[in-house]
Amino acid sequence: MMPNFEDNTINTIKESSRVLIHFDLVLEDGSVAESTKAHNKPTLFQLGDGSLSSELESELMGLSIGDKKEFKLPPNAVFGEINPNLIQYFTPRDFLETGVPEIGTIMMFNTASGSQLAGVIKSVDEESITVDFNHPLAGKTVEFKVEIIDVDPIDPL
Known part of the structure; x- marks a missing residue:
């Protein structure tokens, strides 16, 4: 056939x-x-x-x-869904090496396990910098x- x-x-x-x-x-x-x-x-x-x-x-x-x-x-x-536990707060002192980032900047952060994780800067003020580690979408x-x-x-x- x-x-x-x-x-x-x-x-x-x-x-x-x-x-x-x-x-x-x-x-x-x-x-x-x-x-x-x-x-x-x-x-x-x-x-x-x-x-x-x-x-x-x-x-x-x-x-x-x-x-x-x-x-x-x-x-x-x-x-x-957005996980509120993936929104973290840092102090401006945490950014002494890189300088205080602008809102919307995507930065790489080291995790405790030694890997890297991308975070988006959501807000910046004198006392606190908010970083969102959720996927952008x-x-x-x-x-x-x-x-x-x-x-x-x-x-x-």
Whole structure:
């Protein structure tokens, strides 16, 4: 029997597919938080490896090469809710080496385990500097605009 080259199931996203994808992340105010298309650099995801939420993976299931889809996901399905425990307060003395940062500055901080963590300066006054270690998109509903470039690519990039 001859293979049926019209069968597109081999190009359909399944539970453990590797997916090369273009995406835009659009916030509720219409601003684009991230765009792989703008930089012409699609991203490769491995479904089932824990890097994507189950809600995001379920939106991609069944799509095929060339498919486009738009969908919204709530904060708990993407970057999480804002965790008040990740907002920390420092004194200006803590910034003697670097100088007092401006509001909105993203800085790297050393953790007790020796790794580094990015924090955003939220407020600065004479007595205190507030640093938010939440993901910048935490607490936000995000609209995804996706385009499937390849499914289980042999040489993805």
